[in-house]
Each structure stands twice: as structure tokens, then as C-alpha cells.
Amino acid sequence: xxxxxxxxxxxxxxxxxxxxxxxxxxxxxxxxxxxxxxxxxxxxxxxxxxxxxxxxxxxxxxxxxxxxxxxxxxxxxxxxxxxxxxxxxxxxxxxxxxxxxxxxxxxxxxxxxxxxxxxxxxxxxxxxxxxxxxxxxxxxxxxxxxxxxxxxxxxxxxxxxxxxxxxxxxxxxxxxxxxxxxxxxxxxxxxxxxxxxxxxxxxxxxxxxxxxxxxxxxxxxxxxxxxxxxxxxxxxxxxxxxxxxxxxxxxxxxxxxxxxxxxxxxxxxxxxxxxxxxxxxxxxxxxxxxxxxxxxxxxxxxxxxxxxxxxxxxxxxxxxxxxxxxxxxxxxxxxxxxxxxxxxxxxxxxxxxxxxxxxxxxxxxxxxxxxxxxxxxxxxxxxxxxxxxxxxxxxxxxxxxxxxxxxxxxxxxxxxxxxxx
DNA sequence: TCTGGGGTCCTAGGACCC
DNA sequence: TCTGGGGTCCTAGGACCC
Numbered sequence: 001x002x003x004x005x006x007x008x009x010x011x012x013x014x015x016x017x018x019x020x021x022x023x024x025x026x027x028x029x030x031x032x033x034x035x036x037x038x039x040x041x042x043x044x045x046x047x048x049x050x051x052x053x054x055x056x057x058x059x060x061x062x063x064x065x066x067x068x069x070x071x072x073x074x075x076x077x078x079x080x081x082x083x084x085x086x087x088x089x090x091x092x093x094x095x096x097x098x099x100x101x102x103x104x105x106x107x108x109x110x111x112x113x114x115x116x117x118x119x120x121x122x123x124x125x126x127x128x129x130x131x132x133x134x135x136x137x138x139x140x141x142x143x144x145x146x147x148x149x150x151x152x153x154x155x156x157x158x159x160x161x162x163x164x165x166x167x168x169x170x171x172x173x174x175x176x177x178x179x180x181x182x183x184x185x186x187x188x189x190x191x192x193x194x195x196x197x198x199x200x201x202x203x204x205x206x207x208x209x210x211x212x213x214x215x216x217x218x219x220x221x222x223x224x225x226x227x228x229x230x231x232x233x234x235x236x237x238x239x240x241x242x243x244x245x246x247x248x249x250x251x252x253x254x255x256x257x258x259x260x261x262x263x264x265x266x267x268x269x270x271x272x273x274x275x276x277x278x279x280x281x282x283x284x285x286x287x288x289x290x291x292x293x294x295x296x297x298x299x300x301x302x303x304x305x306x307x308x309x310x311x312x313x314x315x316x317x318x319x320x321x322x323x324x325x326x327x328x329x330x331x332x333x334x335x336x337x338x339x340x341x342x343x344x345x346x347x348x349x350x351x352x353x354x355x356x357x358x359x360x361x362x363x364x365x366x367x368x369x370x371x372x373x374x375x376x377x378x379x380x381x382x383x384x385x386x387x388x389x390x391x392x393x394x395x396x397x398x399x400x401x402x403x404x405x406x407x408x409x410x411x412x413x414x415x416x417x418x419x420x421x
Numbered sequence: 422t423c424t425g426g427g428g429t430c431c432t433a434g435g436a437c438c439c
Numbered sequence: 440t441c442t443g444g445g446g447t448c449c450t451a452g453g454a455c456c457c
Contacts, residue, residue: 031425038425038457056423072425099428099457188455219431221455247427254422296424308450343426400423429456438447 010101011039017132120163144228176204249343269344270325274318283314285348289328294340317367
């Protein structure tokens with residue numbers, strides 16, 4: 001049996017742990033740069049704030065309904081996530097961290113000895129008591145069905161108390177008939193449109209399609225999903241592996257045409273990618289750089305281009321990466337456009353301790369030592385204290401984060417205080 | 422003024438090899 | 440009339456997820 005554990009309205013719940021007076025009140029969390037709404041409490045959902053709502057368009061509604069709005073605080077959410085995952089790991093060694101707020105757990109042979117319903121209750125109690133974050137638990141014979149069971153747990157809290165175990169055939173059929181095709185895990189908007197055209201409206205209808213048809217139109221991914229929903233486990237628990245690509249991309253606060261400005265941004269992105277790679281002990285063989293104008297300004301001339309550059313040898317040296325990234329930028333930058341977004345993506349990642357070197361070019365042996373010390377200093381005295389000369393040393397660039405809460409759990413100076421009268 | 426960021430997997434087709 | 444068979448690797452593009 002698989003369990004899918006999902007934190008309820010995770011970001012909003014994290015904020016509420018440290019501001020309990022927000023319980024029962026509408027809360028919304030914004031994306032980087034305070035751009036869009038990316039998480040909402042149930043109360044905010046009920047007020048009709050959609051996922052992805054541009055913040056500036058909803059400003060009035062936020063004020064009208066006294067919605068508590070936050071900038072995203074990944075230092076806090078990441079740390080709270082790690083705490084939740086650690087508690088879940090107490091229940092089984094077979095744990096897959098699926099996203100910042102979700103985990104699959106596998107229970108092999110448990111159903112012979114334990115009641116899965118009460119196991120779910122224990123997990124819920126443990127996590128909520130230990131972190132303050134409410135969770136929902138769905139348990140079923142396959143991952144796709146566990147996802148569905150979780151949805152039921154969340155949708156009918158009075159009936160399920162946040163835990164739903166799907167064990168019988170009758171339960172499975174009933175659930176599949178209830179689940180709309182566009183809400184199925186693994187069926188996105190494109191497939192949903194096509195399926196609805198064929199009068200496939202529920203997950204149940206989908207499982208009745210011929211294998212050939214599914215294979216042809218939705219590849220083997222769709223076929224696996226069909227089997228999973230039919231009760232045949234095709235997706236196994238995945239070990240947490242190193243990432244296969246590492247990206248740093250940002251929208252700018254406003255549009256820029258100036259090459260020097262964009263060059264600084266792209267250099268900083270390359271350096272950030274280097275840090276992330278060194279953290280997971282990877283080197284990249286390929287670097288991609290992209291640049292684009294503001295797609296929302298329909299009247300302005302649009303331009304967007306990306307380029308991939310093969311490195312002479314796999315590297316995670318920020319110095320090398322900046323060199324390649326700027327070289328790529330030089331090739332794709334065109335004068336006369338108002339740029340809004342750029343990014344650097346490191347691809348072709350290989351383990352740093354086991355990389356294929358090149359015959360005729362080699363890394364400056366000083367780089368690795370230098371990077372090691374830069375990373376150590378930044379860890380010790382604060383991120384970005386040591387910068388490269390190509391970066392924005394005066395820090396004129398700043399992400400918009402006007403409603404940021406404190407880093408309660410990871411920074412001593414921002415720790416929560418209690419007033420004892 | 423203002424609209425996020427970071428990932429994964431699969432397939433088709435081209436280029437190449439023996 | 441008739442021109443093999445079996446592979447690998449890479450890339451672009453499309454779909455999906457949170």
C-alpha cells in the first residue's frame with residue numbers, strides 16, 4: 001500500500017504556525033517578486049482568489065476582505081518541510097519526498113499487522129503535534145490511487161477526518177466515477193481537452209479506454225496512469241536522487257534594454273547555479289542561457305531566444321560558468337528590445353568526483369579551492385557576502401518582497417518571542 | 422508600475438556507426 | 440523490378456507536476 005501525505009495549504013499553514021491569530025482568517029502567499037498568488041488558505045479560496053492571480057489585479061479584493069498577504073519565505077517553508085518529512089520517516093523507511101509539501105510512503109506487508117486507518121491517524125497526529133502543520137493522508141494500492149484517496153480525504157474532512165484508506169474494489173470504482181478527468185493526477189489541460197472531446201469525463205471513463213488508444217495519444221505515460229487507476233501498481237517509490245538540471249531564472253522588476261545590466265543579472269544567475277551544483281556535488285557539461293521580453297506587453301516588440309553551450313570540460317566553477325553564460329548572452333542579445341526575464345540552466349549534470357575530463361583543456365586548479373572557500377565564507381557570515389566583481393556589488397537589484405515574514409526557524413535573530421505577563 | 426520559478430519524462434527525427 | 444538490418448546518441452518540442 002502507498003500513502004500520499006500532503007500538507008494542507010502548506011505555505012499558508014507555515015505562516016499560521018507562527019501567527020496563530022491568522023487561523024480562520026484568509027491568507028494568501030505570493031510568488032517571487034510578489035508577482036502572483038501561489039498558495040491560499042481555504043478562506044482565501046472561498047473568497048474567489050484563484051491560483052496564479054496577479055497580485056496587482058487583486059489588490060483591492062485583498063484589502064476589501066482583509067486577506068493577509070505574504071511574500072514567499074522559502075527559508076521558512078523549506079525548514080518546516082524538512083521537519084514534516086523527518087516525522088513521516090518515523091513510520092516507514094520507504095519514503096519518497098515528492099515535493100516541498102508532499103511525500104509518498106510505502107507500507108509493505110503492514111496491512112497484515114496494522115490497521116491502516118489508525119496508522120494514518122497516528123501520522124496525522126504526530127506531524128500536527130510536532131510541527132503545527134495540518135496534513136491529509138490518502139492510502140491506496142497504487143500511487144495514482146493514493147493521490148486520489150488524498151483528494152477525497154481533503155475534500156470531505158467531516159466524513160474522513162483527513163484520512164482516507166481505499167482498500168475495496170467498490171471504493172475504487174466509486175472514487176473513479178467521482179473524479180473529473182481534468183482533476184486526475186497526470187492529466188493536464190491538453191489531454192483533458194482531448195479526452196472531453198471523446199466524451200471521457202471521469203477517471204472511470206478513462207480506465208475504460210482501449211490501451212492502444214491511450215498509448216497512441218498519451219504515450220506510455222498515459223498507459224501507466226490508466227493501469228495505476230485500475231489498481232495495477234506501475235509507479236514505484238523513487239529514491240531521492242541528485243537533480244538532473246539546475247536552473248536560476250528571474251523576472252526583472254521592470255524592463256531593461258541595457259546589455260551591461262542584463263550581463264550582470266546573467267552572471268549572477270550563473271554563479272547561483274554554480275553554488276547549487278557544488279552543494280549537490282555535481283558539475284555540468286552544458287549551459288543554457290535565455291532572454292525574453294515581457295509577454296504581457298502585447299504591443300511592444302517581442303523577442304526571446306535561448307542558446308545552449310557545451311563546456312570544454314564538466315565544471316561547477318562559478319568563474320567558468322560566468323564566462324560561458326556571458327559568451328552565450330553575447331550571441332542571443334539583440335539591441336532595441338525591452339527585456340523582462342532571463343535565466344541560466346545547468347544541464348548534463350555529472351558527479352563532480354567522477355567526471356570525464358578533456359584531453360586538451362583543463363580547469364584552472366585554483367578554482368576548486370577558491371569555490372570551496374567562497375562557499376564556506378558565505379555559509380558562515382551570510383549568503384552573498386562574498387561576491388564576484390562582475391556582480392551587482394552595491395546591490396541595487398532587489399527582489400520585491402514587501403510582505404516577508406521572519407525566518408523563525410533558521411535565523412536566531414528572527415526567532416519567535418513570547419510575552420509572558 | 423505590476424503577471425513566478427523549478428523541475429521531470431517521453432517521442433520523433435536526424436545524424437551517425439558497423 | 441530489385442539497393443539490409445540493427446543499433447546509439449543528441450536535440451527540440453510537448454506534456455506533465457508542484
